[in-house]
Amino acid sequence: MKHISLLVLNDATVTSIDGTFQILSRINDFQKYQGKPPYYTIELVALESQTAINHGLYTIQANKLLKEVTHTDVVIIPTICGDFNKIIAANKDYSDWIIQQYHKGAEIVSLCVGSFYLASTGLLDGRKCAIHWAAANEFSSMFPAVNLITDKIITDEQGIYTSGGSYSYLNLLLYIIEKHLGREMSILAAKMFQIDIERKTQTQFAIFVGQKQHGDEAVVNAQEFIETNYQEKLTVDELSEKNGVARRTFERRFKKSTGNSVIEYIQRVRVEAAKRQLETNRKTINEVIYEVGYSDVNAFRSVFRKYTGLSPIDYRNKYRS
CATH class of the missing domain: 1.10.10.60 (Homeodomain-like)
Structure with missing residues (x-):
């Protein structure tokens, strides 16, 4: 059984938080239908009991405060939306905890441009990272030490997973489910949620915009x-x-x-x-x-x-x- 800490960052998107929670919860239902015990314990983890997201449009109630979680198996960083520098600053108190959990053996799963926050911790330095094609230039400028991948939608490196594209986080969740519970469960989830399990690239969706904020x-x-x-x-x-x-x-x-x-x-x-x-x-x-x-x-x-x-x-x- 794996404990999932789904972080409720300030200015995260409600779809990435709720969508992740719903899919992983359904995996437990699938386990039950097959006469097996639940595999995931999923908790919404935040700095405060209530966190405003989407610029205050929604408020999410946390299951646990960050300081109460001393050990977790999987940390999920949701998609964030807005000024990335401001969002990183507003969520700085998560940073040390994420680093500690990774060094304790936790897997780190970053959804779409949540990788901006993950990169700010330094955990992505020298590692591959997928990012939405529209954010690639800004990401490269902010985090030149990260090996940015713009064609693939999933990267998997030393227990750190990233995804590129807003809703390609669904494919990353299927990938994680397959690693934890096997291909059969991943296929079942893909069929139930009608997700294209074979989508591997974002190239056909990308619009090329040349990086010009370099000063040369x-x-x-x-x-x-x-x-x-x-x-x-x-x-x-x-x-x-x-x-x-x-x-x-x-x-x-x-x-x-x-x-x-x-x-x-x-x-x-x-x-x-x-x-x-x-x-x-x-x-x-x-x-x-x-x-x-x-x-x-x-x-x-x-x-x-x-x-x-x-x-x-x-x-x-x-x-x-």
Whole structure:
């Protein structure tokens, strides 16, 4: 039997707290139907008996105060919403407790952008972490020591689990259930809650937005030039020359600032432009490919699949009305 401490952080989202509580509670019901004892003891743990969340819209009653929980098997950090720096500061009193529980052997499960809070404890330094694609740039700026993963929706490293995407925390819960109770129970939960158990990536949902809050003016100028002229034939030599920087230095600075090589950045901008066209107009696939700057159809299809997980035609069929 495992004790679950579901933390009620200030400005957590009610859906991630209640959804987690409901799913894990139902696992105990499934156990009962199979003639087995309950597997989880689930408690809402907070600093105070009542905690306001969603900017005061809801109030959640805790089962236990943090100071009353000296040992737990699993710590769940819910999704948070708002200014991450302010939320981290408002919840700083959880930090030492989380670290202590991890060193005592507890598993740490972070839901979506709850990883901002987990990263603030230092437990993610040097480890992999999944994050919602829209928060990736901000996360990288705040926590450069974390190995950010933006394509996968789940990471599992040394007893610390993270998920990327608001409701992909449901997939992480299925993953945890499978580790604890086996594949059969995880499949049963997926069927009962109608969760796509096979979803492994968030690439098809991601919208590429280049990181520009890095302070390197030459790189920002190059990014803006790429985004304005992606249909043209662009080369690293041309971009470095335009900004008066030697090619090797330019490539190094660009990668450090944006997290992408120059060529990757051009590819991602072109793919994003193609996605918008595939979603909204009736041009042929080849017309779209040529209009975003590619002359080699096969090369574009390969790049498009790399960043979306889908072929151009599959993407169009999925997202065009």
